[in-house]
Amino acid sequence: MKIILTQEVSGLGAPGDVIEVKDGYGRNYLLPQGFAIAWTKGAEKQVTVIKRARSAREIRDLGHANEVKGQLEGLKVSLRARAGEGGRLFGSVTPTEIVEAVKAAGGPALDRRRLELTNTVKSVGTYPVRIKLHPEVTAKFDLNVVAAK
Structure with a gap:
């Protein structure tokens, strides 16, 4: 087909x-x-x-992708989510929420479809996030999920 x-x-x-x-x-x-x-x-x-x-x-070229990668890797991204006893979240963190957290932390606007999570974010803690900016450039940053009061 x-x-x-x-x-x-x-x-x-x-x-x-x-x-x-x-x-x-x-x-x-x-x-x-x-x-x-x-x-x-x-x-x-x-x-x-x-x-x-x-x-x-799309990111314009390889140079622009490397520039965005530099911005992301130096960024402290924190996300507040509702959590119950023991730090377990009500639901899970979505790629859209991660993109909004990056933007709120002063980072660039990203495409949520390019995010790669190694595992589902369902509890409070720090998680590695990868984003494919360009076919040759992948940026990595840590997402810190904290419980909202």
Whole structure:
């Protein structure tokens, strides 16, 4: 099955890429989740629009990615979340909340879809967070989750 990605899917590609996947994977996962659209000649024309939108929000080049990496790695990111007895959170911390915490700490605006968490944040503590800024640049910073009063 030939599809056009509308969002970045790790292991497959970036928005605007035309790829070939197994029928079931495309039909049962990528299309219903909105990660892709079916390939047609008409949809092929939308690829330029998707790529233009991607370039507008993407980090411009390798130098800019390294600059953002430097900002992130020197940043102290703290997130307040409601917690119960023993430091267990009510729910878990989402990528959107992490991006907002980075912005509140004085960091750059980030794309939540590029965040990579090694494990789910469900308790108070410090967690390593990786973000893929560029195909060649990955930044790492620590997220400190504290209990809200």
